[in-house]
Amino acid sequence: MKLLTVVLALFSWSTIVYCVSTGRFCDSESGDDFQRAHIGLIISPIMSIKMIREIEIYWNHAKYRPGDTIALYTSEPANGLEPIYTLVPNAPSGIKRTGLQATFVPTSNLTFVRQCLQYHVAWLRNGTIRLTNCLQTQPHWMTERKEILGSLPMSRVFLPGTHDSASYAIHRRANLENFVERFVITQDVDVLAQLIYGVRYLDIRVGHYPNTDSVWWANHGVYRSVPMQNVVNQVKTFLDNTNEVVIFDIQEFPVGFGKNLGVHHDFIGFLEEQFAGYYLPKSYHGWTSTLNAIWSSGKRLIIGYDEKRVVSRYESVWPCVTHQWGNVRTIEDLFNYLNRIETESLGYPRSIPRSAMAELTPNTWDVILNRLGGIRQMAETVNFNVTNWYNSKWQHTANIVAVDFVRSSGIIETAIEWNERRNSRC
Template identity: 25%
Template structure:
């Protein structure tokens, strides 16, 4: 992309539930709600892991492949003896804690100073003000002068001049108001269905009203129902990976067509190294 492109006009590739390659089979089940009471049964946890795993390579490998938007859903375990330790989660908690993963991301950002990263932290399950304060303090201390302030207009040239290359979106309004290093929630549009045709229809509708001067994400991910009807997919398909592999090529083709109709900003997907997803998004900027 041109060096004068603003942060909101270049199309970026993102990973949906970035850290879900690291789900802990020994974790409590956090969702879906209908399965939480079966958390002590290992085979139930195995099913949750198969369907909660949305990425197959680690966060450094995702960044190396071209991902620049990281969808980071964070939680504090209610029974954790450490009052401020946090993890990522998607159905299960991750093995890796948040601070360890952020250190890996920071190393990558330091070694690739011209690449702009967007870290979208959200959900904050089990958080209280103490946990928020600790995490924000850690983020500010870790990334330091690399953080692009919310008052900065994130054109590539401007970011390069300032030598800043990390944007942090933090989906908690009270915290965003008091920290200039944090930006508010980035809208994430998705189909909320396992049917790729319905995903495309919903995204086409949402993109018509998407903001032209702010970050927003368009998610190609398929989503299991929260109720018992999820069983028909779980019984039919071996895992989310298998069903995604079948449907992602048509969703990637849809993105190519859609880019000629509406503005795209961040396009996120499950299993980002599959179906030429990243190379297709890169071509949208040429």
């Protein structure tokens, strides 16, 4: 809690105004103090026998006043509309659990149009709404900012990502996880939903099971999650319905590969067959390609592959994204590690994108004794802090930031905003 208090004290949002002459957003110190404020909604990853998908409100407003209130609504806020929950902010920054359970939204109900998903939040002063936000999807955020981002390579774009993207479990009702699920499930929505919400970097681990019908599976360590065919189909559905660029990064081969390069050749054959017409060949300028060049090619899927011995043999797979993994067990150590890699990145620009893996890593005894409470509890501890850190300290250096239970963070919203602010000029 000591570090959290310090970080919140340091956290400050800069002003954003719309520059009419350029049609872009830029910083300004003038105007209403609410231009420097932010409120948002996230979904807690904590699941118990009584509660799932608890709505949490987070805020930052350096010039908050006594008597200000923050209110939660089930429709677009309007003066006179009765909220379902209110709170009085008692600090410039904070997060508050509401005790309210968000309605389950299946992926089939998500569209490829940006939408608010029922819940809205507003900041009120003297009974007047001054600032609003909603729980929303972002299926086209890169394309909508094509003018700002088009000249940049992937290594210079702030990309929201998920850790072990295909290790997901979807629960409609509150339940208790078994011991294994507590330490292997990292997301609460499927890959298609992650992409619709705004994720653009997918961290994929693969297992080979030749004696099963599916053969290729998404894994988290030795845990077999979902057939790889399901993941592939979800990615293709997203690409078919948007003009976004997606990194499909194969990072580990925990089961069934060993030292047998033949299995790798077979799997790359599977990827080439399944993603034919979607993947961008490596010879197309590789990782130095700008987003404009990628869009011009008509191929918007980049497949990273974590096996150097076969990457050189295929045009379909690229050198994988560099994972920056702290292997730490406390929030203080995670802060120190992320601070080091982000600071070092200022002096060592990279052509290959890097992903800050913003998670805690339990050791064997942590798992056996359940000392860190499982991945859901660790994400609850980490994600709000990570959101604040990348808003206040590393917003100018961030490349990919990958988190567990992405809906319990504000990293998508943070990435979108800072891509605008650090690349726009008035």
